[in-house]
Amino acid sequence: MAKTTTQYVCTECGWTGGKWFGRCPECGQWGTVEEFHEARVGTGPAAGAGRRGRTNPAAAVRAEPITRVGSEHLVRIPTGFEEFDRVLGGGIVPGSVILVAGEPGIGKSTLLLETAGKVAARGGGRVLYVSGEESQAQVRMRASRVDSVQENLLLASTTDLGTVLGLIEEEKPALAIVDSAQTIVSQDVDGMAGGSTQVRQVASCLIDLAKTYDIPVLLVGHVTKDGSIAGPRTLEHLVDVVCQFEGDAQTALRMLRAVKNRFGPTDEVGCFDMSGQGIEEVTDPAGLFLSSADAPMDGTCVTFTVDGHRSLPIEVQALVTDSVLPSPRRATNGVDANRLAMLIAVLYRHGRIGLLTKDVYVSTIAGGMAREPACDLAIVAALASAANGRPIPRTTCAMGEISLTGQVRPAPRMDHRLQEAARVGFTRAVVPARRKQARPYQADGIEIIEVDSLRDALDSLGLGRQASGR
Known part of the structure; x- marks a missing residue:
């Protein structure tokens, strides 16, 4: 040692x-x-075991002008999922190391096993899947369930780093997947599996091997209780791409986000659907966060959020009832509770609708998140609709941030939101008034109503002013 x-x-x-x-x-x-x-x-012969393929830097490295360095040979490898490719910036870059992290049971291993099957089926070379958590028979059973059994997909089960490096050097696959970084142990350093010492050594050796042989490596990473990636923070600095696989265990929706990406944007998000047959990508998630009811109901309003380069409709539902408690109850799901308390106070002060003594329940559909400030107007509209018993038409949406003074402030990328609203069938949108000298909103097929204040927004939505509690 x-x-x-x-x-x-x-x-x-x-x-x-x-x-x-x-x-x-x-x-x-x-x-x-x-x-x-x-x-x-x-300096002896055994010293190269931990850093394979390294030679004398002075003899192997030569500086060249950047104008002479070409990138034509960097052909990205498609994963077989358009949503995965979108997050990565167009596919997997050869020689890159990608860390996919997420909570236990969220579907990380299933996503990467299906990716391995799709890459192997494409005929671009063999794919090596190394599991430190399951046996070969267990991985084969899961591969059969998700229809990823391919002749070019090689399975191995080991927790020894030297064995993993030897398999990659011997097979030289088109893609290597290691599940997971916290289960692999190096015999060259002390420490238990998953500790800072072991995780750092495993990542360093795999990165060194990937760069030497130009083999892309997908790493599965565990997360801690607070949601951060387990192991030393330097792990995130060492790898090329860090992806977070998120989702609610109560719903089938899964979101893949790029937290770090040296080869593409970090504001993209991919949508997936988890089922008994594996993971399916959702290329058009417009209807995921909307209810199927056709008739308008009081207490609902639709807004549009921006997540990366994608705009998603979010339906906000509100329920207002008389309270029998000394302190009225406030319950939220998908909405920030502190933001809701502020909006209730603004609605009381500037909208003349008193909910301070009422029980208020606000929720979104299918696990959608309405935490963006641009969702303020839809939340207030849903509250006013529930309090007054007046429904908002299903073809009307509302977007805008509400300040403490009752003003409706513009939200970023409003044109993108309005274009998506028109595409999915909305015909009317209540939005903040444009700033002076700003160009008109660019959206065809939708009636745009610009408002300056909360009162104007409520009037335009047909909710009016109904004083109560003042």
Whole structure:
């Protein structure tokens, strides 16, 4: 075993030092400094085991003008999922290391196993799937369920880093998948599986191998209780792409987001649907967050949010009842509770609708998130509709941020929201008035009503003013 040197590493910011601190000297976080044993690379023949393929830098590396460096040979590998390719920026870049993290049971392994099956079926080469959590028979059983059994898909089950590196060097696959980074153990360093020392060593060796042989590697990463990626924070800095696979266990909707991407944008989001037969991509999620009711009902209003380059309709539902409690109840689902309390106060002060003594329940459909400030107007409209018992037409939507003074403020990318609203069939939209010298809204096929204040917005939605509690 190689000799090791002891250092102390902050798992939050990556600070390193030779002394332990209860509070990190760099970022100020408490309890994040952990002991780290780093392997000391020798000069003998065995020293290359941890860093395969390395040669003398002076002999192997040569600087060239950037104008002479071409990128024509960098042909991205399609994953077989258009939504996955969208998040990655067009596909997998050869030699890149991609970390896919998410909560247990969210579908990370299923997504990557289906990706492996689609890449293997395309005929671009063999795909190696290494599992440190399941046996080959268990992976084969899951592959049969999701229809990913292919001749070019190679399965291996091991937790030893040296074995994983040897398999990749021997097979030289078109794509390698390691599930997961926290289960692989290196014999060259001390520490238990999943610890900072082991995770950092595993990631470093896999990245070194991927760059040497130009083989893309997909890594599965675990998350902690607070949702952050397990292991040292340097893991996120080392890899090329970090994707978060999110979703609610109570719904089938899954969202894939790029938190870090050296080869594409970080504001893209992919939509997937989890079923018993595996994961299916949702190329048009416009109807996911809308109810199927055709007749208008009081207490509902539709708004449009922007997530990356995609605009999604979100239906906000509100229920207002008389309270029998000393402190009225406020319950939310998909809406920020503090934001709701502020909007209730603004509605009372500037809309003349008193809900301070009422029980208020606000929710979205199918796990949608209406936490963007542009959803304020729809939330207030749903509350006013529920309080007055007057429904809002199903073909009408509302978008805009509401300030404490009762003004309706513009939201970013309003044209994109209006165009998506017109595409899915909305004919009327209540939006903030344009700023001075701003160009008109660009959206065809939809009537645009511009308002300056909350009162004007309620009047335009047919809710009017109904004073209560003043």
